[in-house]
Amino acid sequence: MKKLILFSFVMACALLGFAQDTTQRVVAGRKNSAAQQQKPYVILISADGFRYDYADKYNAEHLLAFGKEGVHSSSMIPVLPSSTYPNHYAMATGLYPAHNGIVQNIFYDRKLKRYYDSGEKKETQNPIWYGGTPIWVLAEQQQMLAANFYWVGSNTPIKNTYSTYYYPHNEKISIHDRIQDVVNWLKLPAEKRPHLITFYLPPVDNAGHDFGPNSQQVIDAVHNVDSTVYELDKAVKATGLNVNFIFVSDHGMGQPDTEHPLPTPSALDTSKFIISGDRMVVELIAKNPADIQPTYQGLKKEGGDYDVYLRDNIPAHLHRSTADDKFNRIGDILLLPHWPKLFNIYNRKLDKGQHGYDPAVVKDVHAIFFAWGPAFKQHLQIGAFPNVDIYPLVAEVLGLKITEKVDGSSELARMVLK
Template identity: 35%
Template sequence: MPHSSTPLLSSNGGRLPQSPPKTLFTKLLFTILLLTAAVAISAAAAAVIFSTAPSINLRRKSVAKKLNKPVVILISADGFRFGYQFKTPTPNIQRLILEGSEAELGLIPVFPTKTFPNHYSIATGLYPARHGIVGDDGFTDPATGDKFKKDTVDPKWWLGEPIWETAAKNGLKALTYYWPGSEVPKGKWTCSDDDYCKKFAKAEKFDKRVEGVLKSFDNSNKADVPSLVALYFEDPDSQGHKVGPDDRNITAAISLIDQMVGKLIEGLKDREILDEVNIILVGDHGMVSNCVEKTVFLDDFSEWIEINSDWVETYFPVLGIRPKSTKLTPKNIVEQMNKAINSGKVKNGEYLKVYLKEDFPARLKYSGSDRIPPIVGLLDEGYKLEKNNKTMRHLCGGDHGYDNELFSMRSIFIARGPEIKEKEKVESFVNVEIYNFITKLLKIPAAENDGTAFLADRVLKRSR
């Protein structure tokens, strides 16, 4: 007798499932057709709606332009050593980095890594031997015997063409706010309007400076809105000289700079022009600690040669000697000083290298000016030089001016704007490249300079 079995998944004695009743089948078919039609109609409606809606940029909202020209705001934080941006939270600086481009391992200053030479190199695209500001102060014009002072506005000292002069020459309005060299009348730049050429007043608070910049964008006459702004802050350099780069006072100064960047960003945002403005944040040099035990004394050379105080134009980190002796040539003096160093009897002498100007390392580009004294000494990182221990100015602190190859002398370059790539990292470069970059942003021809097209090629968005 046949053996019967029941499949595990069947409930009808092993037979195939029966067809549903005809009325039920008809209802199901009608429902499916209704759903299909509804989906088709919805898709068609959505296509019509989205085809006429504006496209949305999730990062920067597209709004009607309020400025009818390119604008650059160049900001300098004096002595902002590369790495300071990691010492404390800097959300506003980090925003510029995230939404723009940066020199990933820092900006390389020109030599000497001092304030005035570097600010003027950023402004002109020239090395100091060519723009004439070969130090912060104390150097001599041998033709006249005059000595340079920081507050001089005599154009004979300030060579080359700074970016504010280039802007004025091309019919653009510029606003300078305490940038070194900006008070000097040159060509079309007369610095006669106090609203656009601010005379240095250290007492003015940083937030008032930012407010002054923002106010310039409130001009009802668009022609009076500056195309170029150059804004200077003297911190964190002033703290660095007093306490070195690792003190908590430095951290507070960095926080203040970040707050000022934030105040500027918010002010531009409130005016609905943030995404029309190119912001460039730089420093001029770094900072390194130095203390009394790292000092070379010129009087220790007296067994070999007497260096008179009136020969010395600068002591450290760059020793500059312009001899007034008729008996000793610069070559004689250098030979005797190196003999003293090689004797091992000059304390810390091994950390000083003394050259005739023409023999100074070519990579530093520091020989092609008669304002550079005929004898130049270069100190190792963190060392200083004094006439003797009676002339010591402070026991410990910080300084700059050393070899620009030193990582401690690097600063920052960060840029954000409508023409600037986002999240772009570039290798370190010398700050003479910045001048050409700004002229590209402003769409004006550059004066002759020592820069190249490197920065513009790497950072600017390509034309579409």
């Protein structure tokens, strides 16, 4: 009987996705061109949920030293919503969400008549959702090899292209093995060696959600990431290569009022709308366009601890208006709760720590930026800048030609590069 119970548990775990794929993918037949073999190297590290002030606040000594050695910013400004998938893909493409298609962690597409859900593997690996040209695709198009150790979109053949080396996202590979894989990549022969490597670290975000940004668990997670980056830097230096490091996060973390979420407004008939998003950014897609205006007027009249916008009058700094909406995925009506309030339309258990708010209003959602290595100026502090500028910065360091219009500017690269 015990054997039967154990077997049933193992089978259930497999069916629920606990059996994770840890196999490295390698696209055969590629090599760096002779010209690209002479180019610099970049390791782009994302520490999910690492708030702009965590390094100082919690004394991340190694990161502070790297930032002092090279460049650090007062903060980096995420896109709206200040959530994981929109911000990782904004940095990867240099495009705002309405221009690259990944407008929320979970959103509805009117044409496809289905949801993109960051928790659904099948959807996240479907290239139909992704616009723009991710930086690793740009590199591969120009015969420069790239490697991804987890990044939004890296498991997907965007423009029919994967990076030469990549891993499906999983939690099974230890951090020491991940660092060793980076070293192994950099020890490959010049024609097979990736010049761009992305590296993703989730512990700070996980701790922030579960325990809040002021918790001991977040302090421990910050020190964990600090040690990891130090070990990665040390291991990479041992290869003898002069590698450039860029350390960023997708967003910060706040602690809003999760005990008293805003009720669903009485002016909103949920049977008439498809709801895209929740909590900090609620987007309403009308099943019948005739319901848009009266619902909007009713929400405005009802008032409350939130702002209401039509897609035509969304503030310009949010880059989500009708004119911006290249993929027709932005809601007809947008609800933005006032800090520290939030919605809970789906009545889910709310994490203690939250993000997603407008970064122009809530500083706690701002991200971090440090950079060091031979390409970067030394002992330089800069002000806040939009995260879409990461794309042209990486392209400039690697000597890649940007082949399509992006929202990021070259201003950051001009300020921080030698």
